[in-house]
Amino acid sequence: MIDLRYAFILAFGSIRSAKLRSTLTALGIIIGVAAVVANVSIGASFNQYFTDELGSLGSNFIIIYSQDVNIFYDTELELIRNTPGIEGASAFNQQTAPVTYLSATRQIDVQGVSEDAQYISNLGVAEGSFLTDKDKYVAVLGKEIATEKFDKNISVKNYIDITIKRDDGTSVTRKFRVKGILASEDNTFVTGGPDRDVTIYVPIATLNEMLNVTDYGGFSAKTGSAESVQEVSDEVDKRLARALGVPTRDLDNDDAKPYRIFNQAEIIEQLDTVTNAFTILITMIALVALIVGSIGIMNIMLVTVTERTSEIGLLKSMGYTKPDIIVLFIMESIIVGVIGGILGTVLGLVGSYIVETYLGVTPVFPFYLIFLGFFISVFVGLIAGVYPANKAANLNPVEALRHE
Amino acid sequence: MAGCNVQSPELNNVIDIQGLKKSYFLGNLEVPILHGIDLCIKKGEFVAIMGPSGSGKSTLMNMIGCLDRPTGGKVMLMGRDTNAITDNELAELRGFEIGFVFQNFSLIPRLSAYENVLLPTYSNTKDGMDTSGRARDLLKLVGLDDRTGHKPAELSGGQRQRVAIARSLINDPSLILADEPTGNLDSKTSVEIMDIFSDLHKKGRTIVMITHDPEMEQYVDRVVHIRDGNIGNN
Numbered sequence: 246m247i248d249l250r251y252a253f254i255l256a257f258g259s260i261r262s263a264k265l266r267s268t269l270t271a272l273g274i275i276i277g278v279a280a281v282v283a284n285v286s287i288g289a290s291f292n293q294y295f296t297d298e299l300g301s302l303g304s305n306f307i308i309i310y311s312q313d314v315n316i317f318y319d320t321e322l323e324l325i326r327n328t329p330g331i332e333g334a335s336a337f338n339q340q341t342a343p344v345t346y347l348s349a350t351r352q353i354d355v356q357g358v359s360e361d362a363q364y365i366s367n368l369g370v371a372e373g374s375f376l377t378d379k380d381k382y383v384a385v386l387g388k389e390i391a392t393e394k395f396d397k398n399i400s401v402k403n404y405i406d407i408t409i410k411r412d413d414g415t416s417v418t419r420k421f422r423v424k425g426i427l428a429s430e431d432n433t434f435v436t437g438g439p440d441r442d443v444t445i446y447v448p449i450a451t452l453n454e455m456l457n458v459t460d461y462g463g464f465s466a467k468t469g470s471a472e473s474v475q476e477v478s479d480e481v482d483k484r485l486a487r488a489l490g491v492p493t494r495d496l497d498n499d500d501a502k503p504y505r506i507f508n509q510a511e512i513i514e515q516l517d518t519v520t521n522a523f524t525i526l527i528t529m530i531a532l533v534a535l536i537v538g539s540i541g542i543m544n545i546m547l548v549t550v551t552e553r554t555s556e557i558g559l560l561k562s563m564g565y566t567k568p569d570i571i572v573l574f575i576m577e578s579i580i581v582g583v584i585g586g587i588l589g590t591v592l593g594l595v596g597s598y599i600v601e602t603y604l605g606v607t608p609v610f611p612f613y614l615i616f617l618g619f620f621i622s623v624f625v626g627l628i629a630g631v632y633p634a635n636k637a638a639n640l641n642p643v644e645a646l647r648h649e
Numbered sequence: 650m651a652g653c654n655v656q657s658p659e660l661n662n663v664i665d666i667q668g669l670k671k672s673y674f675l676g677n678l679e680v681p682i683l684h685g686i687d688l689c690i691k692k693g694e695f696v697a698i699m700g701p702s703g704s705g706k707s708t709l710m711n712m713i714g715c716l717d718r719p720t721g722g723k724v725m726l727m728g729r730d731t732n733a734i735t736d737n738e739l740a741e742l743r744g745f746e747i748g749f750v751f752q753n754f755s756l757i758p759r760l761s762a763y764e765n766v767l768l769p770t771y772s773n774t775k776d777g778m779d780t781s782g783r784a785r786d787l788l789k790l791v792g793l794d795d796r797t798g799h800k801p802a803e804l805s806g807g808q809r810q811r812v813a814i815a816r817s818l819i820n821d822p823s824l825i826l827a828d829e830p831t832g833n834l835d836s837k838t839s840v841e842i843m844d845i846f847s848d849l850h851k852k853g854r855t856i857v858m859i860t861h862d863p864e865m866e867q868y869v870d871r872v873v874h875i876r877d878g879n880i881g882n883n
Contacts, residue, residue: 251771262759559755562716563769564744564820566737642716646751 247569249576256577259549260584267581270545273538274585274625275592278618280531282593285617286610287600288524294606295516305332305468306365306509307478309485316489316503317461324484330468330477335362336461338452344445345406346395353390354444355407357452358465365467368441373401373425376448384421385446388429394443399423407447409455417455421447463504471509478508538585539625546578546633557637558645567638574637578630579623586622590615653689663824663855664690664713668722671708682708684878685722690824690857695850697866698859700875707828709875710859714826715743727823744773748817752829754809756801756816762788762808763797766816773820780819787815791845807838814845825849827858831865843868 260267309325311317317336325334338357343350362368363375368385376383384405391399399405401423408418427441453459468477486495486502495501550557557570565573594610601608653662666688672681682705690696690713700706711717712724715731724731727746731739749755756765766784774780788797791811801809810830817825827846831839847868850856858865866872874881 247772255771258759555755556757559751559757560768560772561740562714562743562747562749563772563816564740564742565772566740568737569740569772643711646716646755 247565247572249572252569252572252576253580255573256580259553259577260580266545267584270541271581271585271588273541274535274582274622275538275589277531277535277538277625278586278589278622279593279596280534281528281621282590282614282618283597283600284524284527284531285614286594286597286608288520288527289611290597290601290606290609291523292517292520293609295520296513297607305471305474307466307468307474307481307506308463308508309466309481309504309506310463311461312503312505314458315460317464318459321485321488322461322464324488325464325466325481328477328481328484330473330480332467332469333361333364334464334466335359335365336449336464337362338449338456338458338462340409340452340456342410343408344390345408346399346403347397349395351394353394354440355409355452356444356446357449358446359449362446362465365465366441368446369428370425371428373423375425376446378448378450380424380448381451382419382421383424383448385425385427386423387427387440387442387444389442390445391423391426399426401426405445407445407455409452411455411457413457419451419455474508475510478506478510482506535621535625539582539629542578542581542626542629543633545581546574546630547636549577550574550633550637553637554640554645554648557640558642558648561640561642562646570638571634574634575627575630578633579626582622582624582626582629583619586618586625589622590618593618653691661692662689662725663692663694663727664688664857665725665728666712666722667725669709669712669719669724670721671705671712671717672720682878683712686875686878686880688713688873688880690855692823692855693850693853694871695846695854695856695869696858696871696873697869698857698873698875699861699863699866701861704875705878706859706861706875710826710828710857713824713857714747714749715739741773744769745775745820746823748820748822748825750810750813750817750825750827750830752832754801754806754813754833756809756812758801761798761800762793762804762812762815765801765812766819769816769819775820778821784815784819787818788812790818791815805838806834807841810834810838810842811845814842814849818849823855825854825856827856829860830858831860831862 319336322334322336325331335358340355341352342355344353344355360375360377363370368375370385371388376385384407386399403423404420405423406418406420408416410416429442449461466481468474483496485504485506489503491502499505560570594614598608653665666686669683669686669688670681671683672679674680686709698706698709708717712719715724715726719732726742729742731742734742757768760768763784766787767780770778770780785794785797788794791814793808793811793815796804796808801812804812830846831842834842843865846856846858858869
């Protein structure tokens with residue numbers, strides 16, 4: 246049996262003797278492997294990006310929306326606060342309202358929250374401070390409201406007018422002192438909550454008084470750890486449902502409840518599903534490129550076998566067995582595959598780094614990608630080499646020797 | 650049916666061919682090439698197989714070299730019946746017991762003279778043999794110790810055939826089988842190559858040479874004439 250070391254030397258020598266041909270053949274694998282590696286890396290980077298973005302909202306975040314009016318009151322807020330595992334809860338109401346500053350009026354989302362909201366939603370304050378439950382007519386502005394929305398920048402201690410429309414058709418306008426301005430967070434999508442950059446936060450009691458209501462649109466809450474979020478959220482769900490008179494048999498039926506509850510884990514899970522599906526799709530397309538590349542290797546190996554027919558005859562006359570010849574030719578096609586695989590992996594990593602940097606997501610390179618690229622190329626080389634190697638091994642030595 | 654009359658000691662008979670028949674098939678039509686050949690080649694003999702083209706001498710060479718299998722009769726190489734072993738065993742038997750020298754040298758152009766000589770050992774090596782040392786010794790034996798790193802394209806025809814002879818000896822085979830070894834060489838170079846064969850013969854090597862050149866008769870112990878698939882006068 247031929248020593249694999251010698252098989253490698255012979256096969257490598259043969260590849261080196263036809264540099265241009267070998268390079269072009271490897272190119273098919275380079276492109277295929279690069280595409281697979283880049284797609285997996287880009288998919289992983291986007292996944293990480295979404296997870297990070299959601300993390301900035303509040304990593305252990307639970308949000309509950311009421312589906313109807315007069316569902317949520319302080320009783321429910323207390324109930325959530327007292328659920329084991331909950332570290333903070335805030336009620337909220339929201340209205341898109343005309344806001345006036347220095348005679349300019351803009352439509353802006355006004356969000357009524359309690360002081361816990363800063364902790365729950367990780368609201369960073371750049372200037373001034375966040376509102377407290379004792380505050381009355383104060384507002385905390387998103388970064389964009391303060392710097393872009395109006396002709397002149399709004400600073401802490403300036404005053405703005407907010408006009409709230411009630412259900413009975415009347416409206417009420419109050420003057421609010423700007424108490425704080427939030428730090429900008431580049432988390433402007435899929436948060437399940439309001440976009441903090443373009444929201445004005447006011448005390449929930451003040452907003453409800455202006456609205457002339459006592460119920461809430463929903464609650465946000467935070468759990469002690471990310472691991473417990475699903476468990477705690479289920480417990481909150483159960484307690485809320487019981488308190489609101491949902492029959493026990495309907496506890497698993499979301500349509501039977503007058504509210505919707507979401508948690509961070511579920512949102513991340515849904516995003517994972519979407520990004521994974523997308524990654525799988527584009528990786529499939531890349532695999533097609535890889536198949537084309539492997540057909541390229543097979544084609545060249547068949548040409549090589551024909552070209553070296555007399556050489557194969559010579560090897561057989563020297564005592565090389567069929568397995569020896571098979572090893573020689575498969576070795577050759579694996580080497581072409583591996584060279585293509587190494588270059589393709591490097592190209593894929595560089596390419597995905599450029600794309601990810603351009604798109605502004607943090608590049609993520611799962612370590613297994615290097616092994617993935619390597620094993621794909623070995624596998625492709627092996628598969629592409631089997632048929633030509635068999636053809637070579639089965640040549641009749643007498644006819645092969647006579648071949649010119 | 651008679652190959653070697655004396656069956657013992659067996660290893661004294663390098664080649665023992667008994668009633669060898671070989672036919673090729675064109676569709677269902679059988680074309681007989683060899684019609685029942687008996688031939689015995691003993692250790693240390695230098696035998697020429699001569700015959701005009703179409704006589705079946707190439708087919709006989711393929712049979713002696715174990716490159717092909719008989720249609721009838723048997724070929725014994727070093728006492729082993731080649732009909733009784735598998736293709737892979739037959740290949741290994743070739744690797745250990747037969748050294749081929751071809752008319753067109755059959756060197757691998759990518760490999761140096763030294764690597765070409767070593768090539769058979771990549772697949773089959775006798776235990777404990779210092780292959781690289783032996784390859785250098787053999788290149789020295791054929792007068793190419795200053796050409797070991799050269800590729801075949803950098804060597805003359807005579808030098809290439811010397812490399813091929815060195816290669817045929819690398820596994821210390823029982824038989825050297827040369828197929829028209831001087832067929833592609835001019836007369837002066839042919840003499841040089843034949844001198845090497847004579848030398849090897851004097852050192853006890855068993856050599857079978859296929860040729861159509863009557864000039865070669867002077868070098869050999871015995872000439873086997875083959876005509877129309879039969880052996881003439883021995």
